[in-house]
Amino acid sequence: MLSKREVFDGVPEEYLSHKERYENAIRNSVVAFSLVRKMQEEGKTSINNYRDVVGGLLGSSVLRDGSPLGLHYIMFMPAILNQANEEQQEKWLPRAWNCSIIGSYAQTELGHGTFIRGLETTATYDAATKQFVLHSPTLTAYKWWPGGLGQTANYCIVVAQLYTKGQCHGIHSFIIQVRDEETHMPLPGIKIGEIGAKLGLNAVNNGFLGFDNYRIPRTNMLMKHAQVLEDGTYVKSRHSKLNYGAMVFVRVVIVFDMVNYLSKAVTIATRFSAVRRQCQLKAGETECQILDYVTQQHKLFVSIAAAHAFRITANKLWLTFNEVNEQLVEGNLQRLPELHALACCLKAVTTADTAACVERCRLACGGHGYMMSSSLPLTYGLVTAACTYEGENTVLLLQTARFLVKTYQQLDSKALTPTVAYLKTAAAERFCVGWSNTTEGIIRGFQVVAMRVIIMSTFNEEVQEMSRTVSPQLKEVLHQLVDLYCTYWALEKLSDLLLYTPISQKEVESLRLRYEETLTNLRPNAVGLVDAFDLRDEMLQSTLGSYDGRVYERLMEEAMKSPLNAEPMLQSTLGSYDGRVYERLMEEAMKSPLNAEPVNYTFHKYLKPFMQGKL
Numbered sequence: 086m087l088s089k090r091e092v093f094d095g096v097p098e099e100y101l102s103h104k105e106r107y108e109n110a111i112r113n114s115v116v117a118f119s120l121v122r123k124m125q126e127e128g129k130t131s132i133n134n135y136r137d138v139v140g141g142l143l144g145s146s147v148l149r150d151g152s153p154l155g156l157h158y159i160m161f162m163p164a165i166l167n168q169a170n171e172e173q174q175e176k177w178l179p180r181a182w183n184c185s186i187i188g189s190y191a192q193t194e195l196g197h198g199t200f201i202r203g204l205e206t207t208a209t210y211d212a213a214t215k216q217f218v219l220h221s222p223t224l225t226a227y228k229w230w231p232g233g234l235g236q237t238a239n240y241c242i243v244v245a246q247l248y249t250k251g252q253c254h255g256i257h258s259f260i261i262q263v264r265d266e267e268t269h270m271p272l273p274g275i276k277i278g279e280i281g282a283k284l285g286l287n288a289v290n291n292g293f294l295g296f297d298n299y300r301i302p303r304t305n306m307l308m309k310h311a312q313v314l315e316d317g318t319y320v321k322s323r324h325s326k327l328n329y330g331a332m333v334f335v336r337v338v339i340v341f342d343m344v345n346y347l348s349k350a351v352t353i354a355t356r357f358s359a360v361r362r363q364c365q366l367k368a369g370e371t372e373c374q375i376l377d378y379v380t381q382q383h384k385l386f387v388s389i390a391a392a393h394a395f396r397i398t399a400n401k402l403w404l405t406f407n408e409v410n411e412q413l414v415e416g417n418l419q420r421l422p423e424l425h426a427l428a429c430c431l432k433a434v435t436t437a438d439t440a441a442c443v444e445r446c447r448l449a450c451g452g453h454g455y456m457m458s459s460s461l462p463l464t465y466g467l468v469t470a471a472c473t474y475e476g477e478n479t480v481l482l483l484q485t486a487r488f489l490v491k492t493y494q495q496l497d498s499k500a501l502t503p504t505v506a507y508l509k510t511a512a513a514e515r516f517c518v519g520w521s522n523t524t525e526g527i528i529r530g531f532q533v534v535a536m537r538v539i540i541m542s543t544f545n546e547e548v549q550e551m552s553r554t555v556s557p558q559l560k561e562v563l564h565q566l567v568d569l570y571c572t573y574w575a576l577e578k579l580s581d582l583l584l585y586t587p588i589s590q591k592e593v594e595s596l597r598l599r600y601e602e603t604l605t606n607l608r609p610n611a612v613g614l615v616d617a618f619d620l621r622d623e624m625l626q627s628t629l630g631s632y633d634g635r636v637y638e639r640l641m642e643e644a645m646k647s648p649l650n651a652e653p654m655l656q657s658t659l660g661s662y663d664g665r666v667y668e669r670l671m672e673e674a675m676k677s678p679l680n681a682e683p684v685n686y687t688f689h690k691y692l693k694p695f696m697q698g699k700l
């Protein structure tokens with residue numbers, strides 16, 4: 086067993102280097118997840134209910150900035166459970182469950198995250214050898230982001246475009262070994278490394294992965310829903326989106342994570358507000374607790390309420406998830422669209438609200454909230470990532486909007502699923518409900534708002550066919566900017582306008598239309614407008630914002646500067662963008678202050694004994 090001192094060092098992560106932070110995370114993770122394995126052996130947790138145990142660990146102080154093993158439990162194993170057939174589950178699950186293999190989930194690429202039907206990695210079936218050939222045809226096809234893939238995982242689920250008999254059948258999932266189980270060296274035909282420092286979660290070891298005509302057995306395609314037979318015949322799934330199941334599961338898990346993060350942040354801020362005394366309510370009196378200020382209560386109390394609301398919502402969503410999955414097993418797909426829309430909406434809303442509330446908690450603590458030791462900046466970094474990963478929030482809300490508009494269009498022809506049944510009531514009462522200042526009255530009011538917004542969206546979608554032109558004159562563009570700024574804030578502060586001005590409902594509706602028109606009118610000039618700020622690349626210092634638009638090449642160049650990538654001599658036969666792969670790798674390795682040791686020492690000292698059950 087590892088000694089406590091060696092494992093935890095006692096040095097706060099903030100003072101560790103990028104490499105030390107990774108090494109510290111591996112040490113802490115193998116100890117933490119050895120406990121999970123002990124609980125497995127004692128039957129205290131099982132493959133169907135480990136979420137709470139692992140979720141608790143991932144949110145704990147031991148793994149406070151994430152873990153290189155997080156994705157193994159959060160996505161690698163659920164993907165096998167959700168998409169592998171029984172034979173494949175028998176082969177892979179036991180090894181994943183006892184951590185004799187460590188996995189990740191590689192879907193996002195340098196060039197695509199949201200539009201997964203546009204992913205470029207290919208898996209082409211070779212009937213002669215009964216193998217799939219994995220290939221990354223371009224730099225933008227490189228997998229980018231998979232948690233734990235940089236230096237830790239030796240397997241991963243890879244999402245790729247499936248080709249057989251010359252035809253593309255869209256994205257499917259494959260289980261792929263990327264590193265040698267004994268030496269941990271990247272296998273021939275694999276280019277792999279970590280993507281570099283991030284806003285937060287810097288212990289997660291997010292990686293990149295490229296394939297050069299890399300062969301895997303046919304039986305490594307996860308075949309619960311769709312199959313490829315030995316002769317290359319494709320058998321399609323009952324529903325094309327069943328392959329998206331792992332994402333729906335994680336979106337549900339994320340709602341639970343938000344409860345934990347928000348509870349933590351508002352506990353910190355509320356307790357501090359009870360301790361902190363600042364200023365006097367009356368001259369001569371002792372300074373009062375800042376918790377006594379109404380403004381402080383306005384900042385914090387809604388977060389306490391939200392934490393409870395999210396917990397109740399998360400539990401209800403989990404029940405719905407399990408109900409719908411039981412129906413899927415029986416072949417009943419009727420509620421799948423509703424589950425998808427619900428998971429999208431609640432993941433987006435709870436992460437966005439939690440990020441805003443955690444930032445408000447930080448601000449409520451004044452300067453001390455800005456200290457890393459307060460744990461509020463770290464919590465914000467964890468939560469704000471959730472607004473992006475597992476589906477960027479804007480895009481997920483659009484998915485929910487699509488489902489609601491479709492539901493409205495079928496209002497009279499189709500039975501409504503439980504979570505949207507209120508639309509029938511709101512429609513039947515023709516919105517003439519009187520307002521009552523009660524909880525029920527407010528809920529009913531928002532149901533009416535939802536109904537009207539859905540009708541407006543349906544109307545916009547059907548009616549707005551206008552072609553739009555934009556006059557190039559600078560005057561016109563500046564007018565548009567003024568117009569945008571005014572309508573944006575009018576809509577943002579609508580409650581004040583409704584309270585203090587005679588603005589009518591009709592005027593509000595046309596204000597909304599005008600706002601969208603102004604956005605569209607400004608779109609052709611958007612890049613020109615920021616170029617006009619004339620900010621040189623040297624000032625921006627950004628891989629994303631450079632003038633020449635070479636985003637992906639810069640991201641990869643920056644990633645190659647990471648000290649962790651200098652370690653294993655990357656065995657890559659893949660062409661990088663300019664094709665100078667070996668010269669570039671050697672140049673980078675010579676720049677790194679680290680020796681290009683073949684594998685980080687933590688593999689042999691901690692990870693391998695852990696995977697062999699010797700810890």
Ligand SMILES: CC(C)(COP(=O)(O)OP(=O)(O)OC[C@H]1O[C@@H](n2cnc3c(N)ncnc32)[C@H](O)[C@@H]1OP(=O)(O)O)[C@@H](O)C(=O)NCCC(=O)NCCSC(=O)CCCCCCCCCCCCCCC(=O)O
Nearest residue numbers: 155156192198199200201232289326329332425474475476
């Ligand atoms: C849904 C999409 C946006 C669009 O998909 P499509 O283009 O295929 O569909 P359409 O928009 O055309 O719609 C067609 C049709 O399909 C329906 N649909 C779509 N999706 C689904 C679904 N999932 N289920 C059912 N039905 C679906 C849709 O409603 C339409 O129906 P109708 O025709 O009837 O209207 C898709 O492109 C998409 O999902 N994009 C987002 C991609 C995404 O989510 N990527 C995630 C990658 S993995 C990732 O990010 C992992 C992050 C780590 C997560 C850890 C969280 C928990 C732990 C936290 C603490 C530690 C953090 C550690 C982080 C780390 O380790 O890295």
Ligand SMILES: Cc1cc2nc3c(=O)[nH]c(=O)nc-3n(C[C@H](O)[C@H](O)[C@H](O)COP(=O)(O)OP(=O)(O)OC[C@H]3O[C@@H](n4cnc5c(N)ncnc54)[C@H](O)[C@@H]3O)c2cc1C
Nearest residue numbers: 190191192193197198199230231232470474475476477479
């Ligand atoms: C911390 C972290 C961990 C991650 N871990 C993993 C992982 O383990 N495995 C993995 O596969 N991925 C992972 N990801 C990647 C993540 O899933 C993607 O970043 C996410 O899906 C968004 O895709 P993108 O980054 O390509 O952004 P884009 O999709 O390019 O979005 C950029 C902007 O464009 C907008 N946009 C895009 N499409 C539309 C549209 N149709 N309509 C309107 N606006 C649109 C978005 O709203 C956003 O503002 C991780 C990301 C983070 C931040």
